[in-house]
Amino acid sequence: MYSFLNDYSEGAHPEVLKALNDTNMQQTVGYGMDEYCQKAKDVICQRIHNSDADVHFLVGGTQTNMTFISFALSDYQAVIACDEGHINVHETGSIEGTGHKVLTHPHVNGKVTIEMIQNILDSHSDEHMVQPKMVYISQTTELGTYYTTKELEYLYQFTQANDLYLFLDGARLGSALVQSDAPSMYDIAKNTDAFYIGGTKMGALFGEALVIMNEQLKKDFRYQLKHKGAMLAKGRLLGIQFYTLLKGNLYEEIGAYENKMAQIIRKAFMDKGFSLYETSHTNQIFVDLPIDTVRSIEEHYLVTHIKKINSNMERIRIVTSWATSQKEAENFAQMILSL
Amino acid sequence: MYSFLNDYSEGAHPEVLKALNDTNMQQTVGYGMDEYCQKAKDVICQRIHNSDADVHFLVGGTQTNMTFISFALSDYQAVIACDEGHINVHETGSIEGTGHKVLTHPHVNGKVTIEMIQNILDSHSDEHMVQPKMVYISQTTELGTYYTTKELEYLYQFTQANDLYLFLDGARLGSALVQSDAPSMYDIAKNTDAFYIGGTKMGALFGEALVIMNEQLKKDFRYQLKHKGAMLAKGRLLGIQFYTLLKGNLYEEIGAYENKMAQIIRKAFMDKGFSLYETSHTNQIFVDLPIDTVRSIEEHYLVTHIKKINSNMERIRIVTSWATSQKEAENFAQMILSL
Amino acid sequence: MYSFLNDYSEGAHPEVLKALNDTNMQQTVGYGMDEYCQKAKDVICQRIHNSDADVHFLVGGTQTNMTFISFALSDYQAVIACDEGHINVHETGSIEGTGHKVLTHPHVNGKVTIEMIQNILDSHSDEHMVQPKMVYISQTTELGTYYTTKELEYLYQFTQANDLYLFLDGARLGSALVQSDAPSMYDIAKNTDAFYIGGTKMGALFGEALVIMNEQLKKDFRYQLKHKGAMLAKGRLLGIQFYTLLKGNLYEEIGAYENKMAQIIRKAFMDKGFSLYETSHTNQIFVDLPIDTVRSIEEHYLVTHIKKINSNMERIRIVTSWATSQKEAENFAQMILSL
Amino acid sequence: MYSFLNDYSEGAHPEVLKALNDTNMQQTVGYGMDEYCQKAKDVICQRIHNSDADVHFLVGGTQTNMTFISFALSDYQAVIACDEGHINVHETGSIEGTGHKVLTHPHVNGKVTIEMIQNILDSHSDEHMVQPKMVYISQTTELGTYYTTKELEYLYQFTQANDLYLFLDGARLGSALVQSDAPSMYDIAKNTDAFYIGGTKMGALFGEALVIMNEQLKKDFRYQLKHKGAMLAKGRLLGIQFYTLLKGNLYEEIGAYENKMAQIIRKAFMDKGFSLYETSHTNQIFVDLPIDTVRSIEEHYLVTHIKKINSNMERIRIVTSWATSQKEAENFAQMILSL
Secondary structure: EEEEEOOOOOOOOOHHHHHHHHHHOOOOOOOOOOOHHHHHHHHHHOOOOOOOOOEEEOOOOHHHOOOHHHOOOOEEEEEEEEEEOOHHHHHOOOOHHHOOEEEEOOEOOOOOHHHHHHHHHHHHOOOOOOEEEEEEEOOOOOOOOOOOOHHHHHHHOOOOOOEEEEEEEOHHHHHHHHOOOOOOHHHHHHHHOOEEOOOOOOOOOEEEEEEHHHOOHOOOOOHHHHHHOOOOOHHHHHHHHHHHHHHOOHHHOOOOOOHHHHHHHHHHHHOOOOEEOOOOOOEEEEEEHHHHHHHHHHHHHHHHEEEEOOEEEEEEEOOOOOOOOHHHOOOOHHHHOOO | OOOOOOOOOOOHHHHHHHHHHHHHOOOOOOOOHHHHHHHHHHHHHHEEEEEEOEEEEEHOOOOOOHHHHHHOOOEEEEEEOOOHHHHHHHHHHHHOOOOOOOEEEEEEEOOOHHHHHHHHHHHOOOOOOEEEEEEEEEOOOOOOOOHHHHHHHHHHHHHHHHOEEEEEOOOOOHHHHHOOOOOOOHHHHOOOEEEEOOOOOOOOOEEEEEOOOOOOOOHHHHHHHOOOOOOOOOOOOOOOOOHHHOOOOOOHHHHHHHHHHHHHHHHHHHHHOOOOOOOOOEEEEEEEHHHHHHHHOOOEEEEEEEEEOOOEEEEEEEOOOOOOOOOHHHHHHHHHHHH | EEEOOOOOOOOOOHHHHHHHHHHOOOOOOOOOOOOHHHHHHHHHHOOOOOOOOOOEEEOHHHHHHHHHHHHOOOOOEEEEEEOOHHHOOOOOHHHHHHEEEEEEEEEEEEOOOOHHHHHHHHOOOOOOOOOEEEEEEOOOOOOOOOOHHHHHHHHHHHHHHHEEEEEEEOOOOOHHHOOOOOOOHHHHHOOOOEEEEEEEOOOOOOOOOEEEEEHHHOOOOOEEEEHHHOOOOOOOHHHHHHHHHHOOOHHHHHHHHHHHHHHHHEEEHHOOOOOOOOOOOOOOOEEEEEEEHHHHHHEEEEOOEEEOOOEEEEEEEEEOOOOEEEEEEHHHHHHHHOO | EEEEEOOOOOOHHHHHHHHHHOOOOOOOOOOOOOOOHHHHHHHHHHOOOOOOEEEEEOOOOHHHHHHHHHHOOOEEEEEEEEOHHHHHHOOOOHHHHHHEEEEEOOOOOOOHHHHHHHHHOOOOOOOOOOEEEEEEEOOOOOOOOOHHHHHHHHHHHHHHHHOEEEEEEEEOHHHHHHHOOOOHHHHHOOOOOEEEOOOOOOOOOOOOOEEEEEEOOOHHHHHHHHOOOOOOOOOHHHHHHHHHHHOOOOOHHHHHHHHHHHHHHHHHHOOOOOEEOOOOOEEEEEEEEHHHHHHHHHHHHEEEEEEEEOOOOEEEEEEEOOOOOHHHHHHHHHHHOOO
16 A cells, blocks of 8 residues: 655665665775765755854764754753654653753644743743753644744744754755745754754655754764764765765755645645645645545555544645655545545 | 775675665655564574564664663663673763663673672672673674683573673674584573674674563563664664575675685784784784884775784784675785785 | 741751750661661551551652652653643753653643543553653642542552552642541552652651652662662661651641641631632642732732732742741731731 | 761761751741851852852762762763772762763772873773763772872862863861861862862761862852752751851861871771771771681671671771760770780
8 A cells, every 4th residue: 555654665765875886885984984974064064155064964863853952951951842843742752861851832833933932931940940942943843834034033043142052853854945935954054053954754765964053062072973872883874875965956856856746635635625734835744634535545545643633534644755656646636636 | 995994894785785775665664663674573583493582673783782771771770891892982981871880890801701790799789889780791792702602601691690681792793603612693592681683794784683582671672762762764774684684694604704804814914923812713803913014004904003012012903894805805914924 | 027938948847856956976877777767667657557668768859759750760751740740840850850751731720630641641652752651749739739538549540550650749748638638648658659758848857758659669779869869878867857757746737737827827818808829728828919919918028929910910829837937927917907 | 886887877066966956947048048058158268268169068979979070071971080989889870870981990099190090081082982071089088098289289280281170079078188288178179170078977967068160160050959859948957067167167176086086096006016908197997907806896896897808807997087986986996905
């Protein structure tokens, strides 16, 4: 049965896999000190017009979040996220596992807002409570929305003014990068203290590229990487993949493609008058459907159940990726329209 | 310059890479619940004649050690290792990072002995000191030696009798498995509470297969995996690789090949009368050489400096792998003989 | 200015201080292994009709919570509390500091309810989320309310049925013990996995007596005590104080006295028609007052500002204790009545 | 039976206890923000001629060590101690419990030396190993020896030159302060990054005064205190005790007295020709005795068995304190002489 469960159901984008094949028998030094990691760092630095950025390659998203957040925070400091934030819900307490509280507030359209941060700051006033020190956001968010360039700039101005770090989780960054009102990689670099460029969900076999902009958060990060079990022996594998994704436009092409595939399906839902939980043109679709419709879909496709809305309606999630078959997307849309 | 620095200088064994290529566009569920992980688990269970073993796939060695050791120990418990143990020296305090002391004693031929464990037990008698609860060993050891079947059996009897877990780090397990007096995978499963089958240094792109034998250490380990950032989204990548390595004899063939390559070089050192620090027939060679000889070698080859012995002598390490060129090994040997 | 800020503004109850004076020059062994700790344990065991309870004495409440909760939970497990729970708000992330998430839900009258626990269980279904394993409640609660015997019994039945531990923080236990519908110490012991009898806020210089009922949570707790820096060298100080408080009725007399002092003040607020945020007859009063009234009070007394209700009203907290001067309580009441 | 087991067998020095009695019914604010804590801080600042020192009061030594060391170190950093260091052996892994490795080397006369630090620095060269960042020493040491002023100055110069913090555990500081060649409190403040003035073993009921000199280690330490469960509700108890001990010469008088009591006993051993393990004139005596002699002693006194030297000899420890009865010390000496 064809799966729209997520954007990591297949292996790697063919170009990425080819690069791994082509370099397989070359000898390199280990642990990310090789020439491919250097080349990948160079293309990232070029994209953000900043040769001083500190770039590190890690294997997965939870690992990247826990390794960096625990590096940036002192023992008694906390990170702010919205209630739907990945670090709050879907990482089995890995941030708390490194000793830090995740302070949350109900999301607004999947996002963290300045009001919500202010509210948390106002209620954390002395040493009997944790000290908020970082704001964690995702681009795209867990609900498929994204921060516009303006929103990101305002957030960063606010966090700067309040002595907070701003950290952006870009597990699905490509899906946002190609939106006309969303920040470019250069904009993100200018308006965060650190961010990561997702690979796992964007065509790599695995891997996330952490980019540290804040000078105070750069020193000795490689020690932290190793300390948290996050330094890959054959680090080159990450360098090769990110160099392939980022040296030209492949990363953005993947983002555009998966968004286009999602749009084929989203349009069908809209044409049939179904209620979309959000309407961002990214690669995740959240739609509320009659249970019978969900049943029909599930005869042919794997989709994710998000929650029961009421006795007749359910919310499901459909995710597209670089690997989504256009034919399957069209068939899916056709099926919806024919209901 | 040709590198004998380590056994992870190249990508993956061609058969492993082929399997990744062949399956690349298949859809599977994530996080290690796919059919390839199941097949890899099945071949491991067959090899150890035990269908109840709990098998999990992780990305790297430090990650596997810290995730499992912290899972098995209570807050106040410690793990015993020899001073050269990987967890003691080369993991940037990752075990301590999870809250646990590593209790050490000088190694005997790279190994942990019963006497050394007894000595530590004798000096940890009450609640003002940590409680030793696990013994960590490596096969092969950091010095290229290995535990014989008898040695492992005695160790396990001793740890069983003293309410200690025995955990075997098999990062380079293949190099030991093919020794006639070394324990088979079945022997290891019978004589440890848990062990891992190394992939990273044995022909995989990356990956270690943790095998938990002790019933008390099985419950909820997948929570721990995720909690420590060690659950790979595309878990299938690990399943595919370990299935390829272990379904037939590929894993042992790799072990035998790398040992054979090492022996070509080791024999040259012995024929020239150089002093080998140890003489196990595994894939690591430690040899004490005049500094001039080291200089000559380094004109053509990358090797690891271990330590200065005195003003004239240095100890170096040479490592072979599945990827070692036989021609380069022979050239190296020839060069030594011609000195 | 006379303080109604809290119940730890003075030193120790005179009888407690006398006992410390009387025993000062006696020699005892350290770390809680002395005869006074044994006597204190014995009177606790007698009160709960259970000679197998595991009793330990710690210095403070945050320390007791973090030491016990981290002892009971595995790495990936979480503790459930209401949003106002002390461990959630007022312990500077100490529970998270030991690696564990605090899962919260808005309180109902200061309390945790079965519905709220069920709701959290329902939304934590797999290994991508923390595993709820303990429910934390306080008696009295942070809002001065208390669990009735029936409520505690239902909670315990529910936690038992759902494989959760129930842990009761009794920092202000005495104020609840003397309520006719509240559980006795015996009832609490029967209906929790562990609880602590507060000393710091109940007449001791300092100290909390942790009572572990669940057999599985007893082994090696003294190691945990020391590991968390919570084992007092002169442990006798805790034994002497708890023996004094608990050998007769002193503990309950203190609870009754502080409640009576609070009632003098509470009655004045009620007689004047002010809105009490809660009406439990415990030693904490939460009352919403016009800002002018708060100003008048603060000319003579120290009270705690809880929150602004609106532009005209504020909520304040008044706390009484064993040390509260009856004359000051009556003066305070008189002042309110004369407004 | 009279106990020479340790220096915390009794309660508090009579003057300390009197101060607690005298202030018992005064109201103060909590958590160390009261006037007594301020007065104690003032006298400490006067003694070290530095009004910018950051002074905090904690309950016990293990708590002080773990709270401060984890505050000062980043995740991947380690603390250096000698093998006999209290943090290495007798704190049940509490430092590791906060995530940090303790790097050790065999002691020299109970002390850490520059050579030993250099040796550890030399073998910790890259990010695959922990990064040494602090040196931990005790004054007096676990073996009753002490650092001279010159030794401390050299150590500090060395740690400064190598970007290491120097932290001095002064659990038994008074016994050293009265030695003519030992550093004064002023000298210690000038030659460490932080130190603590012990109370528990020096006449207080409990308590240690942490003095932070290094500007970079001062910010937000009160958050850390609370986070680690180390902030006493009735903080005044610590202020009152340290003010009493330090406002005049009481602290030094206690040190001189306990040393004098030890000397009475030490002299008897020397006169009888017994071999003292060390000969510093502090309050701990380590002596190697025939087992028969130990037996005789134990008919009348409690002493600590340190280790078996051989089949005929044992090493025991005798500790004196402010509370040691001069008559008992003299009787003990007489008993030795009459053997």
